[in-house]
Amino acid sequence: MVRFIGKRLLQMGLLFIVFLTILFFLLNAQPGDISQQFVGNPDIPPEAKEILRARLGLDQPLFFQYLNYVKNVLTLNLGQSFDHFPRPVSEILLQALPRTLYLFLTATLLSYLVGFQTGKLVAWKRDTPIERFTMVGSIILYTVFYPWFAILMLWFFGSKLGLFPLGKFLDPEKWFDSPYTANQVFNMMLLSALVAAILVGAVYWFTHKIVEPKPRQRARRLLLALVAIGMVVFWMVSPMSQYAADIAYHTILPVTTLTLVFYAAITLLTRSSMLETLREDYIFTARAKGVPEKVIRDRHAARNALLPVTTSFVLSIAAVIGGGIVTESIFSWPGLGLTLLNAVTAEDIPVAMGALAFIGFLALVAHLIADILYAVLDPRIRVES
């Protein structure tokens, strides 16, 4: 296993360097540079353009710029933004990251939870109206033109019914005199979610040692209730609570929209994986042995059908970091996707490269995790490798 991971790490490193090189030359292949922003204003003299180019190092040969870039990335320095000069790129990315993580992680987790359950159920209830209805719904949601769907959701729930805000992640009126920045609140929300997740994990870890089912269940419920109460008390007394609530309220519509679309894909994936599993011999064996249907579905079939879904989930975490340019634009959610879009539009090469390098790196890590998970979950892969 160690050798397997070592080999994958080496491949990852090489691939990352190649990725950075392609990225650099591809982005620099765009005609012009950021100094062209002055072209449209006849009042700005050409000297201004030259001063800007010199300040940003754009008057240097491209290869020299490339060497500088690689050196900087390897020393974890992503440089300064052209468009937000002289702000460091890392600061801009770190500013956008929690917002993207919060929105897309929530949507991804929800869609996997709901999608897996639905997929499992419809595979089990094959050729019933429930399956047909769910399949038609899922296919519609999976194939819907997403920008149109998102605007429709915004119009219907935000404007027509007035149930939710029309985009953005906060209500300015509530934040004018806030002692906190939105990112401090986002970070606290993410941190508390992480702590809760760790505590839940710990509860399961410690209680699984209890052999008897009933005491185990009781212990779990008690400990989980304590975690829940702790979280509630924390947010009730936190001075950040009103701001967190405002963000949570603004999250509902984009998360619902994203979840509906993501969930459809997971449902379809789980269903087909389940259907394949249900044809396996061990399912027939279990039935022949008289194992209850619910146990066959949940413990025999669903657990094995989980393998491709788990891989898809891990890989989607990398996509989460990239965010969604369309989602962030329509819901005015200034995360990494919108940062990347603005950077490319403004020819802010360092920010665009930084964002893409970051996303690329996380995609590689996600692939590594997926590979390891696969190897852990499916011993045949370990044996073959």
Place this chain on the structure above:
Amino acid sequence: MTRLWRNRSVALMVLLVVLAMVAAACTSDSDDTTTTTAAAGDGGETTTTAAATETTEATEATDATTTTAAAAATGFTYTLGMTSDIVSNNYWAYIGPDGTVYMQYVFGPTKPSLFTIQYPGLIVAPDVAVGLPAEPVEEGDVWTITQSMRPDYVWSDGSPLTAHDVVFTYTTVRDAGLGGDWISAYPYTDTSEPQLTNVEAVDDYTVKYTYASFPGGAVWPHNTGVASIMPKAPWEAIVTEALASEDPGATIYGADAFEIGDLSGGPVNYNGREEGAFVENVANTAYSNAGMEHIFYVNGSYEQNGQLYFGEGGGDVLSAYKDGPFLDRTAFSIYGDQAAAMLALADGEIDYWINPLGVSPGLRQQGLEAENLDVAVNPTNGFRYLAFNLRKSPGKFLEYRQALAYMIDKEFLTKNVLQGVAFPLYVLVPEGNQAWYNEEFAEEVAAKYVGLDENTRLQLANETLVAGGFTWETDPVTDEDGVITPGVGLIDPDGVKLVQQEIMAPPASYDPLRATAALWIEGWMEKLGIDAKANPTDFNTIVAKVWPGIGEEITFDTYILGWSLGNPAWPTFHESFFHTRHWAETDDGGNATGYSDAEFDQLADDMFALKVSEQDAAYDKIWEMEAKLVEDLPYIVLFDTPITEFFTKDVTFPFTSTLSGIQALAGMQGNVAK
């Protein structure tokens, strides 16, 4: 995972967390009320309550066209929707490399200048200065201007704005080598013409500028006189530190202006932002121009606080208003998408959508149908044009350009093809710039082209080409009814058959109007026997081909782009676009066509040598230049679109008919009422 979700304890936990959030959300309402009231107190002395009843004096309208500041309740939040965030809170960076139109909306009204362009009449009027711009005086081999300043003008903290602030701004720009618009405002480089070599404080309220050569009206007051003045007190330490550093510009641009307590001299002051969500300005309660009265007369005259600054006064009033600020704060709410901004406007979430880009027909219709919205449609200070490359055939032949001018039916293009969303142009000065527009001349030029049918156009174009020495492989044929069959294979006067001519235009995704125009122009060129190809080209690619850099060869055939024309109160764009000294290959300047005409250059130089007090002479020079250009046609000016803006009926602007719309005045934060 399944088990986890099904577990009742987990479900209970999720439920409790949600309940906690809801409880927190409910308790936050009462807290908000408290904080908002506190903020109003912080923002200044104005008290904000729901029952604010204080009103400003309404100005009587004396003419049907007059728009006035309505009786207004003071103390409100003016909410503007914006589709892009600002990239910095630093005013130096805004005028420098980070300058965007969105930065202008936020920071434009925060810094004063000696003089200001007063809208809607586009008159140069004193702001910090006393009286009209001082005249340049020759002192040995330099020219100086000594300008008096108001002793009562203060920054937002109440400290006086003095000549030392003006000197500080100039020396910072010069010593730190700041770029962007700072160079045009304070032309300190030795390549500047004329170079601003020194600015000194004669006393606290008198400032003296020294230029290496004569500063014409375009420079004084229209660049240096209207340049922003920065407060010395909060910035002095940063600038000193910057000048001792390796890259002074980076240190100055990188400073957090909010943290160091930057001051305002305008009606509002920047008060922070939440990146990607909103930007906040608050009223400057110490604003020195608060209550100032402005009257514009139909005859072009302008009166400020009862004193006449331009024209002879009297007659019907075009616009009369008072300066505020009447608001407590401006909130710029940021939307990632135009559709979301329009939804927010129609829902009353924002008062006005401040938007430099114009709206798509769908959103425009949505705005027109919304009952709570008013609309303002205004001409813009710009134009879209077809440019030739005069360095090579066939663009270098005057008759070729003239023939194409005959063929392009702008009326048909704008009314029939573009469905009336654009209006045709025949001269460069925009019709909306009433102070400088010559209606008679423009109509005379238009009369040459308007109303011609296609056959007549083709006939005139062919005759022009023949007169210029062009021939065809297959000549055009006119039948007995006078209908012309186009020629094939145009050959230039040097005997060379024209190769395919490329028309570069931005793609439909960037600007459908220019993309469509290019296709029609391609068709009209083909009727002249020219193999033409409209090529949708990325904006940056067009720019890179048209302005490839000093010393590079410029090889394009034709392109379609547009210009925004800068300061409308003293137009200098003719010189920027067509003077020989601004050739793209030698100066990286605005003259991309390679146009060079000694007579035109002389006119442009003459215009630059005129003082601001010689506006009539400047006007004449501009129209002499226009006469040369409509004859020589380095550009064929095509059309422009009006800017359509929507705002809720709750807000009142002192006027809405103004060049480039309300957005050009940063949403009129200093005058808007609600």
